[in-house]
Amino acid sequence: MSSLQMIIKRRTLLSAGAAIGTLLVVRPARAAEGDLPSAIKAFTSGAPVQRGRVKIDIAPLVENGNTVPITVHVTSPMSAADHVLAVTVLNEKNPQRDVITCRLGPRAGRADVSTRIRLATSQQLVAIAQMSDGSFWSDSVDVIVTLAACIETP
Amino acid sequence: MARALITMPKTAKRGEIVEIRTLIAHPMETGYRAGDDGQLVPRNLIRRFSCRYEGELVFSAELFPAVAANPYITFCTLATATGTLQFSWEGDGGFSQTENVVLTVT
Numbered sequence: 001m002s003s004l005q006m007i008i009k010r011r012t013l014l015s016a017g018a019a020i021g022t023l024l025v026v027r028p029a030r031a032a033e034g035d036l037p038s039a040i041k042a043f044t045s046g047a048p049v050q051r052g053r054v055k056i057d058i059a060p061l062v063e064n065g066n067t068v069p070i071t072v073h074v075t076s077p078m079s080a081a082d083h084v085l086a087v088t089v090l091n092e093k094n095p096q097r098d099v100i101t102c103r104l105g106p107r108a109g110r111a112d113v114s115t116r117i118r119l120a121t122s123q124q125l126v127a128i129a130q131m132s133d134g135s136f137w138s139d140s141v142d143v144i145v146t147l148a149a150c151i152e153t154p
Numbered sequence: 155m156a157r158a159l160i161t162m163p164k165t166a167k168r169g170e171i172v173e174i175r176t177l178i179a180h181p182m183e184t185g186y187r188a189g190d191d192g193q194l195v196p197r198n199l200i201r202r203f204s205c206r207y208e209g210e211l212v213f214s215a216e217l218f219p220a221v222a223a224n225p226y227i228t229f230c231t232l233a234t235a236t237g238t239l240q241f242s243w244e245g246d247g248g249f250s251q252t253e254n255v256v257l258t259v260t
Contacts, residue, residue, distance in 0.1 A: 067222040091220060095186050099220040102229070107212040109171035109232035115215075116222040118184075149222075 036126065039090050039097035043128055044136045053137040054087075054129045060141070065119040065149035074111035074129040074137070078104075084111040086130040093123040118149035156180055158253050160241060165258045166233035172257065174205070175228040178243055184219035200225055200245035207257075208237035233259045 034042075040049065057071035076084045083106045089099040102113050111129070126140045161175040178200070185197025203225070204214040213229045231239075236259045242252040 094220050095184070096218055096220065098216075098218040100218060101216040102227075103214045104229070105212065107207065107210065107232055107234070108230050110230040112173075112228075112230055113215075114226075114228040116226045118220050118222050 034097055036090060036092045036097060036124070040126065040128065040138075043088050043090070043101075044130070047134070047136055049128060049136040049138045051138060054127050054139040056089075056125060056127045056139050056141045058125065058141055058143060060143060062119060062143055062145045064147045065121070065145040066147070067116045068119050068143075068145075069114065069116050070125070071112065071114040072127045072129075072139075076111050076129075076131065078106055078109055078111060080106045081132070083132045084108070084129050085132055087111065087113055088128050088130075089117070090126045090128070091119070091123055092125070094118070094120045099125075119143060119145045121145055121148050156243075156249075156251055158241070158243070158251060160253055160255050162239075162255060162257070164256075165260060168233060168235075168259050170233045171230050172233050173228065173230050174239070175226070176203070176241060177224060177226045178251065179224055180243075180245070180249070182217075182219070182221055182223045182225060186219065198246050198249075200243050200249060202244045203227055204242050205229070205231070206240040206242075207231060208235070209240075233257060235259050 053075045055073045062068050072087050074084045084104050086103050088101040090097050091099055099117050100115055104111055122144045124140055124142050126138055128136055128138045130136055157179040159177040162172055166172050180200050183195050183198040187195050189195045200217050202216060205212050212231050215227055217225060239255045239257055244250050
């Protein structure tokens with residue numbers, strides 16, 4: 001290969017590199033709405049949250065953040081006197097902290113709910129259950145996401 | 155009309171806990187995602203799901219953009235008496251759909 005060809009090749013490579021550079025325009029940062037502690041406070045209205053009675057079932061390593069199965073189990077007799085009123089799932093790093101809030105009652109029989117959610121990146125998830133006696137119980141998990149939601153077209 | 159799937163037993167014994175699985179076809183567009191033209195795709199979400207057992211609210215959920223497309227929700231209910239379970243989804247742009255399933259309790 002002559003030196004001239006090498007220069008041309010180098011030029012094309014450089015210009016190609018520049019073109020890629022211009023394509024990678026930084027998107028405007030989306031303002032995340034509030035942080036996790038304030039989202040927890042908004043749900044509990046400032047009441048203390050105890051750990052336990054709630055269990056999150058989710059894969060610790062998520063390959064596709066567009067649809068992540070999650071189950072929340074709450075240990076409760078689900079009687080008229082002692083039952084779960086609400087279960088909420090919150091996240092740490094999606095554009096919005098809320099994921100889903102379920103309202104149950106003694107008619108549920110068992111406080112198990114499942115859904116499929118989106119995860120923007122590796123982050124912490126928190127599930128909080130509100131009991132009929134006014135207490136709040138929670139569980140949290142850390143999940144690693146390899147393909148993020150909200151960026152790729154699903 | 156979006157396609158909705160409800161999976162639950164047709165019959166149950168009185169006092170038995172029945173697991174109900176629901177799925178509805180819906181894009182759950184977050185409003186954070188850019189389309190092919192680079193513009194943000196407008197938000198289009200299902201905001202609320204509820205289940206009434208013979209008119210009594212037994213389960214409801216508030217959905218946010220983090221719920222995946224084609225919302226899938228499962229929950230349980232106590233089989234009390236033979237009756238109709240009414241499932242309804244409400245969302246942006248006047249989206250509203252209701253499905254009825256009869257549960258026979260023996």
